[in-house]
Amino acid sequence: MDIATAFHTMMKGIIISRNSAKYGEIANFLLNEENYIAYENLLQELGYELNGENGYFYLSKSDALSSEEIEQFVQGHKDIFMMISILKHLLPHARNGSIIRYTEFVTAFENKQDEHLLEKWAYLFKERDQKESTEQFFKRLQQENLIEKIDKSDKDSYLVLNSLDYYLSYLESMV
Amino acid sequence: MTHIELIEFIYTHRQELDEMYKRQKESASEALSNSRLVVKIGEKVELAQSYRNFVDVTLNRIDYGVIFNTYDAELQELLKLKSRYLQEHKAYYLDEILALLKSIFLKLNQRDQEIRTLLIKVENENALELDLLIEKAMDILEKIEELNLANNKIREIFYGELFTLHPKTKSFIEGISDEMATFIENISVSLERLKDFIVRTRKLRLQNRQLHQLASQILEEKDQALEEELKLNTKNAYLTLHRSQKSRIKTFPDGSESAKIIRKLRRHLYEVKVKKEPKTFTLHAQKEEQLKLVNLKLIEDGLKTKGSEDIFEYIYSHKELRRFIDESTDGGSLKEESFKVYLQFVIPHNPHVTLSHHYNDHNIRIAQWT
Numbered sequence: 401m402d403i404a405t406a407f408h409t410m411m412k413g414i415i416i417s418r419n420s421a422k423y424g425e426i427a428n429f430l431l432n433e434e435n436y437i438a439y440e441n442l443l444q445e446l447g448y449e450l451n452g453e454n455g456y457f458y459l460s461k462s463d464a465l466s467s468e469e470i471e472q473f474v475q476g477h478k479d480i481f482m483m484i485s486i487l488k489h490l491l492p493h494a495r496n497g498s499i500i501r502y503t504e505f506v507t508a509f510e511n512k513q514d515e516h517l518l519e520k521w522a523y524l525f526k527e528r529d530q531k532e533s534t535e536q537f538f539k540r541l542q543q544e545n546l547i548e549k550i551d552k553s554d555k556d557s558y559l560v561l562n563s564l565d566y567y568l569s570y571l572e573s574m575v
Numbered sequence: 576m577t578h579i580e581l582i583e584f585i586y587t588h589r590q591e592l593d594e595m596y597k598r599q600k601e602s603a604s605e606a607l608s609n610s611r612l613v614v615k616i617g618e619k620v621e622l623a624q625s626y627r628n629f630v631d632v633t634l635n636r637i638d639y640g641v642i643f644n645t646y647d648a649e650l651q652e653l654l655k656l657k658s659r660y661l662q663e664h665k666a667y668y669l670d671e672i673l674a675l676l677k678s679i680f681l682k683l684n685q686r687d688q689e690i691r692t693l694l695i696k697v698e699n700e701n702a703l704e705l706d707l708l709i710e711k712a713m714d715i716l717e718k719i720e721e722l723n724l725a726n727n728k729i730r731e732i733f734y735g736e737l738f739t740l741h742p743k744t745k746s747f748i749e750g751i752s753d754e755m756a757t758f759i760e761n762i763s764v765s766l767e768r769l770k771d772f773i774v775r776t777r778k779l780r781l782q783n784r785q786l787h788q789l790a791s792q793i794l795e796e797k798d799q800a801l802e803e804e805l806k807l808n809t810k811n812a813y814l815t816l817h818r819s820q821k822s823r824i825k826t827f828p829d830g831s832e833s834a835k836i837i838r839k840l841r842r843h844l845y846e847v848k849v850k851k852e853p854k855t856f857t858l859h860a861q862k863e864e865q866l867k868l869v870n871l872k873l874i875e876d877g878l879k880t881k882g883s884e885d886i887f888e889y890i891y892s893h894k895e896l897r898r899f900i901d902e903s904t905d906g907g908s909l910k911e912e913s914f915k916v917y918l919q920f921v922i923p924h925n926p927h928v929t930l931s932h933h934y935n936d937h938n939i940r941i942a943q944w945t
Contacts, residue, residue: 445922
């Protein structure tokens with residue numbers, strides 16, 4: 401593991417969670433203070449910031465974002481807040497480090513269908529096919545690095561990653 | 576019926592008993608109905624509580640409704656027996672005291688196991704709504720606190736009233752003192768764990784409510800507070816370079832450049848690692864390496880002579896780069912190769928190079944050569 405590999409991953413906008421099996425090696429690398437400082441200095445030369453919060457790391461831009469970037473950033477975050485809201489609506493115990501199951505999610509969706517949930521779902525998905533949109537929902541959660549599969553052979557179980565706290569920290573600062 | 580016959584009877588009726596234990600069945604065969612393993616409640620037949628308790632305790636299972644009795648009755652009985660023993664000095668009372676001490680100790684042992692099992696159960700609970708879970712946890716907390724007080728009372732009576740009563744009571748209490756200390760320590764740890772759990776779960780409930788509220792605001796387009804919060808400190812916002820590209824917002828660097836950037840960074844990092852030996856970490860060494868690709872010296876000389884308001888732009892429009900691209904078989908773009916050269920000048924410390932906070936048309940940070 402080296403800084404170049406870490407940058408190669410993080411420049412894609414990936415939040416590195418300490419509890420991720422996929423990116424845990426990068427997290428461990430950055431937990432070393434010497435590595436962190438060397439990386440931070442190099443990034444600042446290139447115009448980026450290295451952020452290390454409780455259990456996760458990510459890159460940000462030193463300079464202000466352009467108006468287009470802000471617009472996209474805001475909309476992207478709204479979508480993710482909506483996804484987390486749906487996830488917690490159906491699986492209220494989900495938090496970083498917990499295991500969630502696709503089948504439990506589907507069952508909870510069928511049992512708890514209320515108007516508000518359907519409105520939230522419609523905000524994200526236009527498809528009428530519930531199975532397809534649920535698959536998309538889980539795929540998106542993985543793309544946003546909020547969850548990851550525990551085992552490739554297990555299609556049902558996912559680990560909730562520490563990056564969830566990045567979004568929840570906004571809630572705290574909004575109170 | 577002997578003990579061994581009872582075991583055989585249970586084995587014979589294992590399927591029925593298991594279904595009744597799982598509450599999947601409310602009737603029983605005649606032989607089972609006539610045994611004391613079940614009780615009839617109206618038309619229904621259920622497992623006897625004593626059997627269910629035996630199974631739960633043996634399998635370390637526990638229900639939230641478990642009642643943690645305190646030991647008041649047993650302690651009162653102990654004091655009464657002590658008083659009689661002191662008056663009459665009959666061995667019978669001493670035996671009764673020892674039996675009761677043992678019984679209380681076994682109950683403490685059982686409570687210890689039950690509490691630990693209950694904590695694991697409550698901490699891993701996913702089926703209950705959070706409101707109900709917090710309520711359950713508060714109930715358990717109250718029970719454990721009561722039990723903690725009861726344990727202290729037991730210790731007072733064991734050591735204050737019975738320890739010196741007779742060598743046998745002294746020996747018994749000494750024999751269980753380590754375990755007693757462990758039970759008390761465990762209860763203290765359990766109390767802390769449970770309090771932490773309640774705090775965490777309350778926080779989780781609050782977050783869920785806030786998320787619910789936030790989602791409503793987004794749906795109703797009344798989410799100005801969120802937008803303001805997100806825009807407030809975008810410096811702390813994580814980069815979304817790839818998504819930017821999908822939306823055709825040019826940001827630096829683009830995906831096609833990433834592999835080359837990584838290669839470049841690796842090269843620099845290698846040099847950073849050996850910078851303790853200054854001779855190996857010189858611009859000269861880098862130039863020699865790059866001469867195989869681009870005549871860096873030519874560009875550097877130009878920069879030294881004329882200076883530049885934007886090093887990247889200077890390199891990008893330099894004839895040397897165009898020559899290199901024309902002759903190169905690597906297939907790299909002009910922007911890619913210009914960026915590689917740009918890094919050569921920007922990353923190593925150079926007093927002539929100043930990085931500004933602005934980005935040029937290529938979305939690359941502007942660096943000046945002065």
